[in-house]
Amino acid sequence: MKFKTPYDYVISSxxxxxxxxxxxxxxxxxxMTLMGMPPxxxxxxxxxxxxxxxxxxxxxxxxxxxxxxxxxxxxxxLLAPPFEEYGSGPVLRVKSKGSAGGAxxxxxxxxxxxxxxxxxxxxxxxxxLSPNTRDAIEAAPAELHSALILGSPEFMMR
Numbered sequence: 001m002k003f004k005t006p007y008d009y010v011i012s013s014x015x016x017x018x019x020x021x022x023x024x025x026x027x028x029x030x031x032m033t034l035m036g037m038p039p040x041x042x043x044x045x046x047x048x049x050x051x052x053x054x055x056x057x058x059x060x061x062x063x064x065x066x067x068x069x070x071x072x073x074x075x076x077x078l079l080a081p082p083f084e085e086y087g088s089g090p091v092l093r094v095k096s097k098g099s100a101g102g103a104x105x106x107x108x109x110x111x112x113x114x115x116x117x118x119x120x121x122x123x124x125x126x127x128x129l130s131p132n133t134r135d136a137i138e139a140a141p142a143e144l145h146s147a148l149i150l151g152s153p154e155f156m157m158r
Contacts, residue, residue: 001157003052006035008158009064013071013150016124017117019078027076035063065151072146118145129154 004012010028022028032038036055042048049055070076122129129137133152137145149155 002050003056004156004158005048005050005055006032006037006060006064007039007048009035009156010067012155012158013068016121016150016155017071017146018120018124022078024077024080027070027078031063031067035060035067064156065147068150069144069147072150073143118142118149121146121149125149125155 010032014022014028029039033041037048129149129152133148133154137148137152140148
């Protein structure tokens with residue numbers, strides 16, 4: 001198993017939670033940049049490192065956890081018009097297609113993932129979490145469960 005690069009981590013996070021029809025990619029581009037892997041940003045022809053040592057450090061992990069928290073709390077304006085300022089317009093709420101009962105919701109504002117979407121997220125990643133990770137998730141407040149799943153050591157591996 002390999003440690004995910006920032007690109008792999010962001011893309012797999014988006015796939016795991018199933019955000020429909022992203023119209024604003026700027027938060028994802030910004031997240032990858034902050035994690036040290038801006039798209040097309042490596043200056044030499046050998047490309048970005050593909051090893052654990054290249055991406056596993058305390059600062060990178062804090063960036064990943066911040067991204068996971070912002071994503072699960074609904075603070076990333078992924079459904080906003082791509083080149084307009086957010087905050088001045090109305091909140092855009094979209095139910096994801098294909099989710100059981102339309103449980104997952106995403107918004108430009110502060111719409112959080114609800115508890116049923118945590119169960120969907122667990123099934124989307126296969127539910128292969130260690131007992132330590134499961135205990136940490138259960139001990140945390142419910143609003144952090146999705147972020148802890150996306151920030152778990154098991155989710156960091158591909």
